[in-house]
Amino acid sequence: MKPPLIDQVHQIYKEIESSLRTSPDLAGKCNCCGKCCDFKSFDHLLYVTPPEIEYLAHHIGAENIKPMSDGICPYNEKGKCTVYDYRFSGCRIFCCQGDKEFQSQLTESTLTRLKYLCENLAMPYKYMELSTALSGSRPCTQNTERSTSRRRRLSIRQSAGGYGPAGRID
Ligand code: SF4
């Protein structure tokens, strides 16, 4: 039987997909080029939460959680996402062609749910840049936020944080 956390993250992801389907013009059309999975060259960051890492680990095996060493998501291979079905909320919500305010609101509501999930399961809530999360260390801090401020400004509110790219195995 799947742990409640896995079911609940699955439900959150399903609802994100439903919101995106309901508002295709605001969601934007992604051509799955995978460019935004190269955070360094795309000049943005992806923030994730512990339940999302747990969800990925549950599906691909904890031994396959890889560190990020070069500013590119380790699950992006030749421009394609190798964990597409289990990708993070930010990866689902972000689209370079999408409406930024729509993405911001959807991100905020998603993070609220992930935080609530953590509280219910007595799991520490952290808001971490992907490379930090994959290395299993510290949460996002004010200093981290400031250190990213020179990067391309994301229209999402600072409290709700990062974006995630998309990519797909065809
Ligand atoms: S879509 Fe997300 S999980 Fe997949 S390769 Fe890109 S950044 Fe990584």
Ligand code: SF4
């Ligand atoms: S959202 Fe990312 S993967 Fe999709 S078209 Fe834009 S840069 Fe490419």
